[in-house]
Amino acid sequence: xxxxxxxxxxxxxxxxxxxxxxxxxxxxxxxxxxxxxxxxxxxxxxxxxxxxxxxxxxxxxxxxxxxxxxxxxxxxxxxxxxxxxxxxxxxxxxxxxxxxxxxxxxxxxxxxxxxxxxxxxxxxxxxxxxxxxxxxxxxxxxxxxxxxxxxxxxxxxxxxxxxxxxxxxxxx
Amino acid sequence: xxxxxxxxxxxxxxxxxxxxxxxxxxxxxxxxxxxxxxxxxxxxxxxxxxxxxxxxxxxxxxxxxxxxxxxxxxxxxxxxxxxxxxxxxxxxxxxxxxxxxxxxxxxxxxxxxxxxxxxxxxxxxxxxxxxxxxxxxxxxxxxxxxxxxxxxxxxxxxxxxxxxxxxxxxxxxxxxxxxxxxxxxxxxxxxxxxxxxxxxxxxxxxxxxxxxxxxxxxxxxxxxxxxxxxxxxxxxxxxxxxxxxxxxxxxxxxxxxxxxxxxxxxxxxxxxxxxxxxxxxxxxxxxxxxxxxxxxxxxxxxxxxxxxxxxxxxxxxxxxxxxxxxxxxxxxxxxxxxxxxxxxxxxxxxxxxxxxxxxxxxxxxxxxxxxxxxxxxxxxxxxxxxxxxxxxxxxxxxxxxxxxxxxxxxxxxxxxxxxxxxxxxxxxxxxxxxxxxxxxxxxxxxxxxxxxxxxxxxxxxxxxxxxxxxxxxxxxxxxxxxxxxxxxxxxxxxxxxxxxxxxxxxxxxxxxxxxxxxxxxxxxxxxxxxxxxxxxxxxxxxxxxxxxxxxxxxxxxxxxxxxxxxxxxxxxxxxxxxxxxxxxxxxxxxxxxxxxxx
Numbered sequence: 130x131x132x133x134x135x136x137x138x139x140x141x142x143x144x145x146x147x148x149x150x151x152x153x154x155x156x157x158x159x160x161x162x163x164x165x166x167x168x169x170x171x172x173x174x175x176x177x178x179x180x181x182x183x184x185x186x187x188x189x190x191x192x193x194x195x196x197x198x199x200x201x202x203x204x205x206x207x208x209x210x211x212x213x214x215x216x217x218x219x220x221x222x223x224x225x226x227x228x229x230x231x232x233x234x235x236x237x238x239x240x241x242x243x244x245x246x247x248x249x250x251x252x253x254x255x256x257x258x259x260x261x262x263x264x265x266x267x268x269x270x271x272x273x274x275x276x277x278x279x280x281x282x283x284x285x286x287x288x289x290x291x292x293x294x295x296x297x298x299x300x301x
Numbered sequence: 302x303x304x305x306x307x308x309x310x311x312x313x314x315x316x317x318x319x320x321x322x323x324x325x326x327x328x329x330x331x332x333x334x335x336x337x338x339x340x341x342x343x344x345x346x347x348x349x350x351x352x353x354x355x356x357x358x359x360x361x362x363x364x365x366x367x368x369x370x371x372x373x374x375x376x377x378x379x380x381x382x383x384x385x386x387x388x389x390x391x392x393x394x395x396x397x398x399x400x401x402x403x404x405x406x407x408x409x410x411x412x413x414x415x416x417x418x419x420x421x422x423x424x425x426x427x428x429x430x431x432x433x434x435x436x437x438x439x440x441x442x443x444x445x446x447x448x449x450x451x452x453x454x455x456x457x458x459x460x461x462x463x464x465x466x467x468x469x470x471x472x473x474x475x476x477x478x479x480x481x482x483x484x485x486x487x488x489x490x491x492x493x494x495x496x497x498x499x500x501x502x503x504x505x506x507x508x509x510x511x512x513x514x515x516x517x518x519x520x521x522x523x524x525x526x527x528x529x530x531x532x533x534x535x536x537x538x539x540x541x542x543x544x545x546x547x548x549x550x551x552x553x554x555x556x557x558x559x560x561x562x563x564x565x566x567x568x569x570x571x572x573x574x575x576x577x578x579x580x581x582x583x584x585x586x587x588x589x590x591x592x593x594x595x596x597x598x599x600x601x602x603x604x605x606x607x608x609x610x611x612x613x614x615x616x617x618x619x620x621x622x623x624x625x626x627x628x629x630x631x632x633x634x635x636x637x638x639x640x641x642x643x644x645x646x647x648x649x650x651x652x653x654x655x656x657x658x659x660x661x662x663x664x665x666x667x668x669x670x671x672x673x674x675x676x677x678x679x680x681x682x683x684x685x686x687x688x689x690x691x692x693x694x695x696x697x698x699x700x701x702x703x704x705x706x707x708x709x710x711x712x713x714x715x716x717x718x719x720x721x722x723x724x725x726x727x728x729x730x731x732x733x734x735x736x737x738x739x740x741x742x743x744x745x746x747x748x749x750x751x752x753x754x755x756x757x758x759x760x761x762x763x764x765x766x767x768x769x770x771x772x773x774x775x776x777x778x779x780x781x782x783x784x785x786x787x788x789x790x791x792x793x794x795x796x797x798x799x800x801x802x803x804x805x806x807x808x809x810x811x812x813x814x815x816x817x818x819x820x821x822x823x824x825x826x827x828x829x830x831x832x833x834x835x836x837x838x839x840x841x842x843x844x845x846x847x848x849x850x851x852x853x854x855x856x857x858x859x860x861x862x863x864x865x866x867x868x869x870x871x872x873x874x875x876x877x878x879x880x881x882x883x884x885x886x887x888x889x890x891x892x893x894x895x896x897x898x899x
């Protein structure tokens with residue numbers, strides 16, 4: 130799975146742009162399966178991508194369009210999907226989102242994620258063997274009734290809180 | 302029909318009528334200007350009434366990007382804001398990086414042209430379908446970050462990018478700025494005041510169109526080459542570590558670091574205010590413009606203050622230039638100026654000029670409502686900056702800039718304003734970098750280095766100098782010889798960089814962009830054939846247009862000069878000891894190259 134260390138992220142969006150470009154031939158953050166947010170007011174930047182969470186929240190598709198594949202990645206069947214939005218609503222961190230009749234979620238580029246190659250800062254790493262999947266339960270409660278952009282924002286804000294504590298510690 | 306790279310549309314906004322119009326971008330119009338700064342200048346040249354008052358509704362405010370903006374090309378992240386400058390009365394423009402430009406690309410508008418004036422304060426939401434005018438009286442007085450945050454929250458979309466003015470722009474401070482990505486500043490020539498005069502608090506962009514390049518594989522291969530050039534560059538490490546703030550030590554080591562308002566070129570306490578000191582003590586991480594692999598920007602934390610930056614000009618402007626050795630104070634000012642929306646160079650010039658004039662007895666405290674400041678007096682400087690931002694008390698006069706302020710004083714005091722054409726000079730002392738001196742003198746927006754950034758003269762590449770400019774002296778920082786040739790070459794690369802909306806640190810200072818590479822990038826990116834020779838020619842043509850435009854604004858040949866200090870006084874010590882600038886000679890040569898005989 131892909132791991133993110135937001136303390137190393139500079140907000141350049143090379144991961145996001147590479148994702149969109151290599152998968153669609155175009156650049157547009159809405160076409161990316163990894164989305165970078167710049168939280169200017171607290172100096173935090175970070176990409177949000179599928180965490181392959183323990184809970185598997187998005188795997189609640191009423192049409193059975195979602196399957197979890199061998200690398201743990203989420204695969205959406207375009208023929209079964211009716212764009213009902215249940216998965217988008219279920220994900221607590223905004224890592225799965227519909228745009229122009231298509232569901233955007235990280236599928237690990239089949240095992241060689243382009244975002245990892247694009248990052249020059251070591252903020253994104255990929256470990257095929259990683260078994261310890263994080264729990265997103267603490268983000269789930271707050272994620273009701275807010276859109277994916279808002280979810281990504283509040284998720285990063287929470288992660289950023291720890292990073293900021295370290296900044297102060299280092300500084301003192 | 303334009304298919305690749307460009308959005309292919311321009312957006313015209315009339316604030317008075319609260320109407321907008323979407324027009325196709327004419328391919329024959331755009332080809333000879335590419336985009337960005339050059340396209341904005343041409344638009345101003347064609348559509349602006351040159352006699353307009355810059356703060357009246359008929360001034361144009363133009364936001365422009367280029368064909369490769371927001372692409373995979375490293376640091377193709379700039380946008381240029383252009384208008385007639387309220388500070389100088391001539392061509393005004395200023396570029397900024399960060400994230401705004403790349404999002405603007407997704408709206409499909411290559412240029413946003415704003416005229417008129419709104420009845421009350423509003424912000425604009427620009428999407429692919431046009432503009433929404435949003436009244437926001439409650440935003441009055443908000444900082445840039447607070448404005449950005451409020452708009453994103455209100456719209457429930459945190460990918461929105463915002464270019465806003467702070468209180469200084471609202472109060473029409475003549476050197477106020479437009480700021481995006483929280484701390485990315487369109488700093489020079491008072492574009493914030495033009496925006497303020499139109500009653501626009503912010504322009505927010507959010508698009509859902511996509512950028513397509515003509516030949517993705519060829520484009521990718523060109524991009525990879527440039528990325529490699531950056532990673533292998535000898536300056537890569539220091540730039541990554543310190544960004545432009547490395548110049549504190551670099552300029553000091555050759556005796557040209559603006560110190561005590563250009564009375565000295567060597568700062569004895571540079572170690573306490575250097576880029577090195579900043580990086581090792583207060584920097585917490587690197588920051589970056591869109592898709593850049595250099596990541597030369599930085600975020601710092603100091604006491605109660607934190608922000609992105611500062612760049613060299615702000616750091617020097619609020620340390621050695623005003624005789625201050627307190628680095629945390631300069632960092633506090635960086636954040637404060639960005640949030641208020643004030644240009645650090647012009648703000649520093651007002652302060653430095655007052656201090657020097659008061660020290661020399663040319664201006665008294667009574668002349669300035671009881672204000673007296675001396676070198677490094679940080680508490681007072683903090684207070685003065687605040688008074689400027691809100692035009693409070695004497696701040697109201699200071700807010701018109703050093704040159705206008707000086708007009709009510711004697712000749713000696715007037716001469717001490719470090720400006721050309723009304724724009725305050727940057728922090729590199731031209732006595733030790735002659736090509737820069739020429740650049741400050743001829744720059745079409747006033748005393749500034751970015752119009753040519755002839756960094757080559759500092760590289761000591763003597764053989765290359767001979768090959769490129771006919772004399773080894775072009776790489777000798779103290780020589781006047783060959784500098785007109787150097788500047789008239791690098792001003793074209795500077796304009797090319799601005800028109801592609803690439804970063805000048807990379808394109809120009811690191812000597813990475815040239816006409817051949819630009820030609821390949823444009824072919825693969827925008828699908829348009831530009832031969833290197835043609836690019837060179839059109840850049841020359843555009844510099845002629847800037848010249849003509851400024852002539853319409855009343856600029857004369859004798860305005861291309863430097864303050865007397867740089868021509869007549871030399872330093873008594875340091876590596877630039879004994880040197881003055883023969884500016885007339887260089888300007889004459891420069892005019893000859895351009896065939897601009899009047």
